[in-house]
Amino acid sequence: EINVTHFPVLQFIEGQEEGCYPIRPASMTYDDVTHLSAKIKPKQQKVELEMAIDTLNPNYCRSKGEQIALNVDGTCTDETSTYSSKLMDKQTFCSSQAASNVSRYAAAVYKKGELHLTPLHGILQLRPSFTYLDKADAKHREREAANEGGDSSQDEAEDDVKQITVRFSRPETEQARQRRVQSYEFLQKRQAEEHWVHLHYYGLKDSRSEHERQYLFSQGHGLAENTELIKSPSEYLMMLMPPSVEEESDKPMAPSNVLSMAQLRTLPLADQIKILMKNVKVMPFANLMSLLGSGTDSTAVLRCIQQVAMLVQGNWVVKSDVLYPKDTSSPHSGVPAEVLCRGRDFVMWKFTRDRWVVRKEVAAVTKLCPEDVKDFLEHMSVARINKGWEFMLPYDEDFVKKHPDIVQRQHMLWMGIQAKLEKVYNLLKEHLTPKKQEAQSGHPLLVSGEQRVNMAKAKVKQNYGQLEKEFQKQKAEMKSNDTSAKMDVSNIRIKEEPVSDEEPMDTSAYEGMNNGIVNGLHTEDSMDSLNGHLPGGCIDRVAQELKAFVSSTFKKQFVLTLSELKRLFNLHLASLPPGHTLFSGISDKMLQDMVLDTGCKQILVPFPPQTAASPDELKVYALWEAGDTYDQHRQVLLEIFSKNYRVRRNVIQNQLSQECGEDLNKQEVDRVLKDCCVSYGGMWYLKGTVQS
Numbered sequence: 124e125i126n127v128t129h130f131p132v133l134q135f136i137e138g139q140e141e142g143c144y145p146i147r148p149a150s151m152t153y154d155d156v157t158h159l160s161a162k163i164k165p166k167q168q169k170v171e172l173e174m175a176i177d178t179l180n181p182n183y184c185r186s187k188g189e190q191i192a193l194n195v196d197g198t199c200t201d202e203t204s205t206y207s208s209k210l211m212d213k214q215t216f217c218s219s220q221a222a223s224n225v226s227r228y229a230a231a232v233y234k235k236g237e238l239h240l241t242p243l244h245g246i247l248q249l250r251p252s253f254t255y256l257d258k259a260d261a262k263h264r265e266r267e268a269a270n271e272g273g274d275s276s277q278d279e280a281e282d283d284v285k286q287i288t289v290r291f292s293r294p295e296t297e298q299a300r301q302r303r304v305q306s307y308e309f310l311q312k313r314q315a316e317e318h319w320v321h322l323h324y325y326g327l328k329d330s331r332s333e334h335e336r337q338y339l340f341s342q343g344h345g346l347a348e349n350t351e352l353i354k355s356p357s358e359y360l361m362m363l364m365p366p367s368v369e370e371e372s373d374k375p376m377a378p379s380n381v382l383s384m385a386q387l388r389t390l391p392l393a394d395q396i397k398i399l400m401k402n403v404k405v406m407p408f409a410n411l412m413s414l415l416g417s418g419t420d421s422t423a424v425l426r427c428i429q430q431v432a433m434l435v436q437g438n439w440v441v442k443s444d445v446l447y448p449k450d451t452s453s454p455h456s457g458v459p460a461e462v463l464c465r466g467r468d469f470v471m472w473k474f475t476r477d478r479w480v481v482r483k484e485v486a487a488v489t490k491l492c493p494e495d496v497k498d499f500l501e502h503m504s505v506a507r508i509n510k511g512w513e514f515m516l517p518y519d520e521d522f523v524k525k526h527p528d529i530v531q532r533q534h535m536l537w538m539g540i541q542a543k544l545e546k547v548y549n550l551l552k553e554h555l556t557p558k559k560q561e562a563q564s565g566h567p568l569l570v571s572g573e574q575r576v577n578m579a580k581a582k583v584k585q586n587y588g589q590l591e592k593e594f595q596k597q598k599a600e601m602k603s604n605d606t607s608a609k610m611d612v613s614n615i616r617i618k619e620e621p622v623s624d625e626e627p628m629d630t631s632a633y634e635g636m637n638n639g640i641v642n643g644l645h646t647e648d649s650m651d652s653l654n655g656h657l658p659g660g661c662i663d664r665v666a667q668e669l670k671a672f673v674s675s676t677f678k679k680q681f682v683l684t685l686s687e688l689k690r691l692f693n694l695h696l697a698s699l700p701p702g703h704t705l706f707s708g709i710s711d712k713m714l715q716d717m718v719l720d721t722g723c724k725q726i727l728v729p730f731p732p733q734t735a736a737s738p739d740e741l742k743v744y745a746l747w748e749a750g751d752t753y754d755q756h757r758q759v760l761l762e763i764f765s766k767n768y769r770v771r772r773n774v775i776q777n778q779l780s781q782e783c784g785e786d787l788n789k790q791e792v793d794r795v796l797k798d799c800c801v802s803y804g805g806m807w808y809l810k811g812t813v814q815s
Contacts, residue, residue, distance in 0.1 A: 161322040164314070170218040170247060171319075178212050186208070194259035205255055215254070218247040225245045227364065232339045239340050288492050290457040296450065388416060393427045399433050400441040404502045406513055407438050409523050425529060434533035435474050437519030440503050443467040455494035469544055470499045474514050475537055480504065481511040488548050528701045535697035539690050546686070546740075664704050669713070672705075674721045677746040681757065681798045682726075684811035686739035688714065711739075718744050726761055728812055729768050736812075743809060745799065755783060756795045764799075769806040774794075 160173045177183065188211040196204040204294050206212060224226070229240045266762075301311055325331040354362070387395055392415070397416055400406065411428065412421060432439040443464035451460045466489035473480045486496045504512040523530050544550060617630045671696055677683065683691075692714065696705060721723070730736065748754050759782040763770055774790055800807045 140217065148805040159324050161324060162319040164317045164319060165320055166317055168218075168220070168245060169314075170249070170322075171252070172216040172249060173213055174216065175213050176208060176211065188212070191255070192263065195255045196258075197262060201652075204260065211255075215252040216249040217252040218249050221246040221248040230339065234340065237341075241339050286492070288456050293452075293457075301450070362767065384414075392419070392423055393430065396424065396427045397431045397445065400428070400439065400444055404441050405435075405438055406445075407516060407519050409519075411439065425526070429529070429532070433471060433536065434530065435471055435503070436478075436514055436516070437521075437523045438516045440471055440474075443471070446502075453492075453495050455498075456492040458491065458495065462491070463495065464549060465489070465544075466495065467499045467502070468540055469548065470496075471503070472537065472540060472544060474503060475765070479507075479511045479513055490548070500769070531701065532697045535693055539693045539697070542686075542690050542693075665707060665709075666717070668703075668705050669709065669717050670721060671721075673714075673717050677718075677721065677723055677744075678749060680810070681749070682743065682745045682761075682800075684740050685711070685715065685742040685744070686737065687811050688744070689739065690720070715742075715744075722748055724761075724766055726809065728764055728809060729766065730812070731768060743812060745809075753791075753795055753798070756787075756791070757799060760795055760799055761781065764809050768812070769808050772807060775807065 149794055161170060163170045176188075178185065178188065189209065191211045192206040192209050196206060196209075201773075204345060225243045225246050228243045228246065232239045232241075387398060390398070395415060396411070399411065406423075408428070412419065412424060415424065430438055431445050432441050434440075434778070444460075446467070447460040447463045449460055452458060453463055466485075469489055470480065470485055474483070480500065482493075482496055482500060485499070486493060489496065500506070500512045503515060505515050507513050649769045672692065674690070676691055680687075689711070692709070696703075699705060723744045724747045726745050728741075728743050730741060734741075745757075747758065747761075749757070756779055760775060763775060763778055772792075773798070776787065779787055779792065779795070794808060796802075799809060801810055801813055802808075
């Protein structure tokens with residue numbers, strides 16, 4: 124809004140630049156201005172005006188002004204006080220861009236039958252600034268902290284002795300730098316670093332204001348000499364209002380983490396679920412379906428949600444690697460993403476077993492800083508005074524009942540994660556045993572004994588018809604089998620397995636649900652089929668499936684311990700549909716025999732005598748022939764590790780050069796080492812043996 128009759132200006136002079144800024148806020152007049160100061164940040168095009176308030180006006184509430192000044196500055200008055208007169212006697216106005224593209228706007232002045240147009244290069248809107256309220260809030264928080272005198276929590280209170288974390292800066296990647304530059308904190312810091320430049324104010328009747336006002340009128344008098352005005356009306360209109368081709372590109376981009384529901388539903392289903400889970404972090408399946416809109420296939424949603432989330436107490440919790448991608452680090456301690464994911468997985472695993480988690484216990488096991496542990500807990504739980512952290516959502520019993528196959532698959536995944544956590548954190552028996560507390564059952568907390576009995580009775584009535592039919596069928600079979608009791612002994616099939624101290628792998632399955640469940644499953648139950656024997660044609664299918672798994676796994680990994688192979692096999696089972704042939708029960712001996720049948724060899728690594736590794740971790744298998752050009756190099760490398768537990772790189776390179784009869788370049792050596800080894804502390808170890 125421009126009124127040429129009120130046209131004071133602000134002059135900015137810095138170096139060789141000179142600019143005049145006409146100002147005319149809509150609700151102000153400048154005829155009786157007693158005080159006005161202004162300043163600008165040129166790069167940001169940000170202007171602040173500080174104007175005096177008429178405290179003698181009968182409409183001014185003096186008591187309110189005194190109260191505001193007291194809240195902002197307190198009782199003491201010094202140079203840093205906002206209101207030195209102990210009265211709110213001034214108001215600050217801060218500018219913001221009113222439009223992103225002003226090339227289509229102009230200021231018009233009509234004078235003596237002539238219309239004068241002046242193009243605009245920027246439009247700033249002045250709004251009241253309430254920064255003094257922030258100062259008042261800060262004063263209020265300081266007074267509250269002084270009155271409280273510390274934290275009254277017992278379980279969650281920090282010890283007097285605090286751990287100091289020393290961080291060393293690492294080279295910043297280009298991707299990390301771009302994320303940092305685009306962050307809100309960086310933009311705020313850059314804005315705060317630019318210094319304010321004070322402006323000179325010229326009143327309405329000042330000669331400089333009158334001089335600037337004349338620039339609104341065209342200085343040319345010979346209109347006939349302007350050939351551009353001899354054009355047709357349509358051509359002139361096109362010159363006056365050219366089509367905007369850059370308006371869309373000049374439109375400011377929304378922040379990367381802001382996405383409307385309309386924009387969200389234009390994305391693929393997998394991306395929608397990933398974005399929702401990454402922002403919400405914990406969500407029941409019913410709520411997720413409501414956010415995705417009507418008509419969404421629940422089967423497709425279940426398939427996608429398992430890629431980005433894990434099942435905890437019947438609810439879906441976003442995976443750790445989604446929140447902490449690779450090559451990132453903690454903003455608090457600088458710990459790499461791999462360590463953060465492992466610590467957060469431990470917290471999620473604890474919530475699959477217990478309703479409550481204590482932060483000190485998590486910090487003692489994961490060895491992470493308190494800020495990182497607090498972030499993990501805040502993602503999925505709520506702090507309770509003198510109790511700990513409680514999972515934020517109630518147990519979703521409906522989902523567990525409707526989708527037992529999903530629950531079974533998730534349980535298998537958690538068993539694999541548990542095995543990995545036991546190995547990394549050396550978990551004790553007290554960590555693995557759920558705490559027997561009233562509030563830590565798998566069912567909702569407030570369920571009385573009478574309600575449980577009523578639920579059981581209702582379930583019996585519901586299944587009564589089916590149970591009666593099964594009973595009659597079994598009774599008829601028993602009568603018909605009385606005559607077949609004298610059957611030939613040769614027809615009896617007896618289970619025969621080689622004598623071995625090794626126990627079969629855990630392939631537990633979902634059978635029921637009670638107060639002792641872990642994510643809806645009994646950990647003691649396991650599957651067996653026909654007393655350990657499979658029907659005739661199934662044996663070949665099981666062998667083929669197992670051989671395909673072992674072959675594909677070793678072609679990717681090349682070197683695996685038996686412990687790691689069993690973990691990968693459990694993950695593979697979790698990805699299979701219910702009723703698959705591999706669920707029939709695979710023992711450790713069957714798995715080891717299949718490894719040797721696929722062309723792998725056991726590497727007898729000379730582990731140190733004081734190793735605390737388990738027997739499964741001491742068994743190392745490697746693919747001897749992969750069919751590529753690096754077979755000979757890998758075989759030489761494996762021979763080296765059959766004599767040494769750890770080896771230096773120069774020893775490996777010299778041995779490879781001697782055995783292969785050629786000078787290998789660095790890339791070839793790196794390729795062989797990457798296939799079979801890991802580096803730790805300047806030494807090289809076979810994969811899976813360094814943590815032993």
